[in-house]
Amino acid sequence: MSFRLEFSVRDYELDLQGIVNNSVYQNYLEHARHEFLRAKGLDFAALSNEGIDLVVVRAELDYKKPLRSGDRFHIDTAFRVIDRVRFAFDQSIVRNDDTLCMKAVIIATAMNARGRPSIPDGLIETLSAGE
Amino acid sequence: MSFRLEFSVRDYELDLQGIVNNSVYQNYLEHARHEFLRAKGLDFAALSNEGIDLVVVRAELDYKKPLRSGDRFHIDTAFRVIDRVRFAFDQSIVRNDDTLCMKAVIIATAMNARGRPSIPDGLIETLSAGE
Amino acid sequence: MSFRLEFSVRDYELDLQGIVNNSVYQNYLEHARHEFLRAKGLDFAALSNEGIDLVVVRAELDYKKPLRSGDRFHIDTAFRVIDRVRFAFDQSIVRNDDTLCMKAVIIATAMNARGRPSIPDGLIETLSAGE
Amino acid sequence: MSFRLEFSVRDYELDLQGIVNNSVYQNYLEHARHEFLRAKGLDFAALSNEGIDLVVVRAELDYKKPLRSGDRFHIDTAFRVIDRVRFAFDQSIVRNDDTLCMKAVIIATAMNARGRPSIPDGLIETLSAGE
Numbered sequence: 001m002s003f004r005l006e007f008s009v010r011d012y013e014l015d016l017q018g019i020v021n022n023s024v025y026q027n028y029l030e031h032a033r034h035e036f037l038r039a040k041g042l043d044f045a046a047l048s049n050e051g052i053d054l055v056v057v058r059a060e061l062d063y064k065k066p067l068r069s070g071d072r073f074h075i076d077t078a079f080r081v082i083d084r085v086r087f088a089f090d091q092s093i094v095r096n097d098d099t100l101c102m103k104a105v106i107i108a109t110a111m112n113a114r115g116r117p118s119i120p121d122g123l124i125e126t127l128s129a130g131e
Numbered sequence: 132m133s134f135r136l137e138f139s140v141r142d143y144e145l146d147l148q149g150i151v152n153n154s155v156y157q158n159y160l161e162h163a164r165h166e167f168l169r170a171k172g173l174d175f176a177a178l179s180n181e182g183i184d185l186v187v188v189r190a191e192l193d194y195k196k197p198l199r200s201g202d203r204f205h206i207d208t209a210f211r212v213i214d215r216v217r218f219a220f221d222q223s224i225v226r227n228d229d230t231l232c233m234k235a236v237i238i239a240t241a242m243n244a245r246g247r248p249s250i251p252d253g254l255i256e257t258l259s260a261g262e
Numbered sequence: 263m264s265f266r267l268e269f270s271v272r273d274y275e276l277d278l279q280g281i282v283n284n285s286v287y288q289n290y291l292e293h294a295r296h297e298f299l300r301a302k303g304l305d306f307a308a309l310s311n312e313g314i315d316l317v318v319v320r321a322e323l324d325y326k327k328p329l330r331s332g333d334r335f336h337i338d339t340a341f342r343v344i345d346r347v348r349f350a351f352d353q354s355i356v357r358n359d360d361t362l363c364m365k366a367v368i369i370a371t372a373m374n375a376r377g378r379p380s381i382p383d384g385l386i387e388t389l390s391a392g393e
Numbered sequence: 394m395s396f397r398l399e400f401s402v403r404d405y406e407l408d409l410q411g412i413v414n415n416s417v418y419q420n421y422l423e424h425a426r427h428e429f430l431r432a433k434g435l436d437f438a439a440l441s442n443e444g445i446d447l448v449v450v451r452a453e454l455d456y457k458k459p460l461r462s463g464d465r466f467h468i469d470t471a472f473r474v475i476d477r478v479r480f481a482f483d484q485s486i487v488r489n490d491d492t493l494c495m496k497a498v499i500i501a502t503a504m505n506a507r508g509r510p511s512i513p514d515g516l517i518e519t520l521s522a523g524e
Contacts, residue, residue, distance in 0.1 A: 010293040011306055012416060014409040016462065017179050018307065021405050022187045023157035030153065031272040038332075044273055045280065045331035048148050055197070056153045061190040069307035069409065070300075141424040142437055143285060145278040147331065149438065152274050162403040169463075175404055176411065176462035200278065200438035201431075279441050284423065284449045288416035310410050317459070318415045323452040 002078040002090075003036040009071045019066035026059065029091050029104055032075040036089075040126050051113035052120055057086065058107040065101045072096040079127045085109050085117040087124065133209040133221075134167040140202045150197035157190065160222050160235055163206040167220075171257050182244035183251055188217065189238040196232045203227040210258045216240050216248040218255065264340040264352075265298040271333045281328035288321065291353050291366055294337035298351075302388050313375035314382055319348065320369040327363045334358040341389045347371050347379040349386065395471040395483075396429040402464045412459035419452065422484050422497055425468040429482075433519050444506035445513055450479065451500040458494045465489040472520045478502050478510040480517065 007028060015021040034044045037054075044054060067073060078090045086109050093102040112118040138159060146152040165175045168185075175185060198204060204226045212218050217240050224233040243249040269290060277283040296306045299316075306316060329335060340352045348371050355364040374380040400421060408414040427437045430447075437447060460466060471483045479502050486495040505511040 010289070011296050012289045012292050012408060012414050014307070015405060016176055016407040016409065016411045017184050017186075018409045019186075022161065022190070023154045023405060026154035026157060027272070027274045030274050034273050043332070045147055045276070053148050055148075055150075055194070057194050059153070059190065059192040059194075061192075063186070063188050063190075066186070070305070141420070142427050143277060143283050143420045143423050145438070146274060147276040147278065147280045149278045154274060158403070158405045161405050165404050174463070176407070201436070278438055279446050279448075281448075284452070285416045285419035288419060292415065307409055315410050317410075317412075317456070319456050321415070321452065321454040321456075323454075325448070325450050325452075328448070 002076040003032075003039055004074050004076050005032045005035050006074050007031075007072070009067050009069060009073075011069055014069060017066075019068055022063065025061060025063070025093065025102055025104075028075060028093065029089075029106060032077050032091060033089055033106065036077045036079070037127075040129065042123075042126060053111045054108055055111055056106055056108050058105075060105045062103040063101075064103065065095070065099050067093075067095065067101055073101065081124055081128070082107065085119060087119075087127070133207040134163070134170055135205050135207050136163045136166050137205050138162075138203070140198050140200060140204075142200055145200055148197075150199055153194065156192060156194070156224065156233055156235075159206060159224065160220075160237060163208050163222060164220055164237065167208045167210070168258075171260065173254075173257060184242040185239055186242055187237055187239050189236075191236040193234040194232075195234065196226070196230050198224075198226065198232055204232065212255055212259070213238065216250060218250075218258070264338040265294070265301055266336050266338050267294045267297050268336050269293075269334070271329050271331060271335075273331055276331060279328075281330055284325065287323060287325070287355065287364055287366075290337060290355065291351075291368060294339050294353060295351055295368070298339045298341070299389075302391065304385075304388060315373045316370055317373055318368055318370050320367075322367045324365045325363075326365065327357070327361050329355075329357065329363055335363065343386055343390070344369065347381060349381075349389070395469040396425075396432055397467050397469050398425045398428050399467050400424075400465070402460050402462060402466075404462055407462060410459075412461055415456065418454060418456070418486065418495055418497075421468060421486065422482075422499060425470050425484060426482055426499065429470045429472070430520075433522065435516075435519060446504045447501055448504055449499055449501050451498075453498045455496045456494075457496065458488070458492050460486075460488065460494055466494065474517055474521070475500065478512060480512075480520070 013020050013024045073095045089106045091104045109117045110119045144151050144155045209221045220237040222235040240248045241250045275282050275286045335357045343349050351368045353366040371379045372381045406413050406417045466488045482499045484497045502510045503512045
């Protein structure tokens with residue numbers, strides 16, 4: 001079961017080619033992940049203040065079709081565990097005419113206040129709930 | 132042989148964790164690629180005006196160590212051909228104390244004015260010159 | 263009569279102070295203006311393709327209260343004519359608890375394909391309709 | 394006496410009009426101010442960690458000429474005191490062919506850890522040194 005968030009392209013996200021700049025997709029994906037966390041009762045900023053920093057360790061982004069001015073789209077986000085210190089978000093960006101625009105795999109970990117990978121107790125269970 | 136470009140972190144690129152936001156690395160990498168093109172006598176914006184759009188089709192980004200306020204770093208960019216319609220840039224982001232911060236593989240193609248992958252004659256030769 | 267658009271803060275818009283970076287407010291304001299145009303039947307990107315570039319010539323931004331992670335807010339946008347070649351958007355950013363976060367005056371003009379200020383016939387009437 | 398910093402336009406800063414997006418000028422201006430601070434021995438990020446947040450309260454931005462792909466430019470930044478809790482940076486963005494692209498006045502204050510305007514002892518003297 002995945003989490004869906006609706007978006008629309010904002011013109012400042014376009015570059016001189018008239019398409020959404022390639023870096024902006026990561027903004028979209030991050031926002032979708034943070035809203036996924038929020039839907040699970042977790043707050044990225046509050047976690048960071050408590051010394052738990054969720055960080056991306058690898059991103060694989062397949063750009064299928066560009067987004068343009070006025071496009072409306074949604075992002076589906078699914079969560080899975082990789083190993084003891086890493087988890088992944090499988091995300092897809094789909095334009096409202098059902099065109100797949102991006103497939104992404106984002107691998108992340110949690111860093112404790114000393115900068116070491118360390119996933120707090122309960123985090124995985126909370127993120128996996130309802131999957 | 133790779134192309135090197137020097138950078139320093141700008142504070143507006145940091146997020147609430149006090150590290151460079153994960154999307155900003157793609158800004159850095161894109162700027163390094165465009166300066167690589169420029170060093171070869173090619174201009175991204177001029178190409179786009181002529182109807183030749185260089186576009187990213189896949190990005191693989193390994194985040195090794197975060198960049199922080201005040202960090203100075205360089206990006207090394209190397210070019211290679213993958214097949215008839217795709218080429219790759221192998222890029223690394225290295226902080227000035229020699230810490231590897233990111234390894235990236237950016238796979239790209241050229242789109243013609245009709246939106247079809249089509250690499251103009253001579254482009255590969257120009258980009259490969261001196262390698 | 264003004265045009266209202268709803269927003270929520272996205273975490274990538276925050277800087278190391280944990281507040282929305284001062285440049286991001288202009289992204290918000292621009293998006294609200296472009297949606298205001300769209301509500302009037304005008305499309306910023308299509309106008310640009312036709313050689314009519316709407317450009318900002320002056321921005322006055324009063325930062326009253328910062329926006330933070332999770333904040334929801336709206337922007338009210340009102341249009342008025344200044345003179346033969348300039349018009350203004352009076353915009354305010356209001357957090358959902360009714361706190362005024364920003365007052366802005368954005369003065370703009372239209373440039374024709376030769377880069378001269380020139381407001382196309384009917385543009386002012388369209389933008390003023392319903393005011 | 395003002396502080397000068399050199400820049401060049403990066404293509405991801407351009408929007409669909411092929412000019413630097415209006416919000417990006419505030420990124421440039423902020424970076425120039427932070428480097429001005431650094432030249433005075435002050436570090437924006439370190440100050441923030443100590444509970445001293447320098448914040449913009451008003452920005453007046455006059456857009457004179459747009460910056461485009463490949464443009465090189467510099468920003469001159471001068472500091473002046475307004476009153477007991479406010480100071481200003483007068484900044485100009487000048488393209489390398491001596492074209493004035495922007496005049497800006499940025500009014501700022503310092504907030505203490507309780508979010509009240511409060512300028513730490515010595516800050517004004519440090520910023521004014523050499524003026």
